[in-house]
Amino acid sequence: MSTPPTQPPGSPVRPPAAPARPAPQGSAAPAAPQRAGGGFAPAARAISPGDLERSGAIVSTITKVFQSRVVGQENLRLSLLTALAAGGHVLLESVPGLAKTTAASALASSITGSFARIQCTPDLMPNDIIGTQIFNYGSGTFTTQLGPVHANVVLLDEINRSSAKTQSAMLEAMQERQTSIGGEVHRLPEPFMVLATQNPIEEEGTYVLPEAQMDRFLMKEILTYPRPAEEHEILDRSTAGSLTGPREAVGTVSLEDVRFLQQMVDQVYVDPAVKRYIIDLVFTTRGSGPRPVPNLTQSVRVGASPRGSLALMRVGQAHALLHGRDYVTPDDVRALRYGVLRHRLVLTFDALASGIRPEQIIDAVFHAVPMP
Numbered sequence: 001m002s003t004p005p006t007q008p009p010g011s012p013v014r015p016p017a018a019p020a021r022p023a024p025q026g027s028a029a030p031a032a033p034q035r036a037g038g039g040f041a042p043a044a045r046a047i048s049p050g051d052l053e054r055s056g057a058i059v060s061t062i063t064k065v066f067q068s069r070v071v072g073q074e075n076l077r078l079s080l081l082t083a084l085a086a087g088g089h090v091l092l093e094s095v096p097g098l099a100k101t102t103a104a105s106a107l108a109s110s111i112t113g114s115f116a117r118i119q120c121t122p123d124l125m126p127n128d129i130i131g132t133q134i135f136n137y138g139s140g141t142f143t144t145q146l147g148p149v150h151a152n153v154v155l156l157d158e159i160n161r162s163s164a165k166t167q168s169a170m171l172e173a174m175q176e177r178q179t180s181i182g183g184e185v186h187r188l189p190e191p192f193m194v195l196a197t198q199n200p201i202e203e204e205g206t207y208v209l210p211e212a213q214m215d216r217f218l219m220k221e222i223l224t225y226p227r228p229a230e231e232h233e234i235l236d237r238s239t240a241g242s243l244t245g246p247r248e249a250v251g252t253v254s255l256e257d258v259r260f261l262q263q264m265v266d267q268v269y270v271d272p273a274v275k276r277y278i279i280d281l282v283f284t285t286r287g288s289g290p291r292p293v294p295n296l297t298q299s300v301r302v303g304a305s306p307r308g309s310l311a312l313m314r315v316g317q318a319h320a321l322l323h324g325r326d327y328v329t330p331d332d333v334r335a336l337r338y339g340v341l342r343h344r345l346v347l348t349f350d351a352l353a354s355g356i357r358p359e360q361i362i363d364a365v366f367h368a369v370p371m372p
Contacts, residue, residue, distance in 0.1 A: 046269040047326035058257045065110035072230035079221045085318040087262045088218025089194040098223040104155040104195040112252045113152030120162035126169035130179040156196040160206040191258045219339035268317035269327040273372040282309045284365045291368045302346035311340045330371045
């Protein structure tokens with residue numbers, strides 16, 4: 001992920017000087033037993049070494065498949081892997097041609113499950129996504145035809161080109177993990193992951209996702225241009241005929257492996273001090289917290305909701321597991337902070353007019369809140 005732009009002169013948000021790291025403020029956390037791991041690991045192992053090794057093998061296989069199809073984009077790979085392990089959905093945003101669709105299909109090809117791609121257009125109807133009932137004239141009965149959303153990995157290409165009614169139907173399926181067709185409820189498969197893409201530079205004929213609907217996505221990743229060496233490798237792969245896929249199969253993981261990975265994320269230990277750190281961060285985005293950011297309310301109209309707290313913790317657990325640990329540290333919370341929070345902050349008109357970006361606000365919040 002590219003480094004956020006520096007704060008423009010006259011910006012309402014001015015991060016305070018870097019504070020020391022005192023003990024977390026607020027209500028005292030319950031006393032924890034003595035343990036290793038910088039004080040954040042449990043007294044007893046939360047996950048057995050064998051399960052950690054299996055989780056590492058699954059992550060390694062998915063990584064190899066991704067790297068065989070996509071050049072560079074390491075932040076994107078980490079975000080997609082983390083969201084898959086956490087059981088969440090990802091919103092991808094970039095200008096055209098930066099491998100959003102390729103990355104989504106690469107992730108899907110690493111899993112031996114079903115994959116569906118939906119090209120969103122203004123005339124796309126909810127029934128085109130969730131399914132419909134078809135009348136059989138021979139038997140005089142209705143039969144249910146499930147829509148493409150009933151797949152393990154669903155790619156919603158250019159979600160902002162579909163109408164608000166269609167977006168609502170899709171986002172409801174993402175939240176409830178089920179669809180209702182003709183009064184009958186159909187559960188979505190497990191695991192279930194949605195990767196939605198949108199183009200920020202073409203506004204004509206689009207329906208912008210409301211903030212309340214974007215909050216349903218666990219993460220929002222913004223793709224950047226590749227480096228010169230990476231773009232050179234893209235050209236090399238194109239001339240070698242291996243740009244769209246490797247010549248030899250890399251390997252796949254089963255749906256059972258993905259479910260196992262998600263179960264292991266549930267078992268990753270989160271220390272009370274880390275939970276308190278997450279709470280302080282989220283409350284600071286709302287203009288309060290242990291050390292409020294000066295003039296934050298001039299730039300942020302609405303801070304992160306409790307869903308933001310849950311997302312920070314869940315992503316921290318997944319990030320820890322991906323790096324071979326069974327406990328969360330404050331660095332795990334900080335690692336993917338932009339992806340978790342950038343779409344959960346509603347900026348004021350003054351902030352937007354001044355060119356302030358959500359990443360600047362997030363940096364100011366994390367700078368103000370002392371780490372445990």
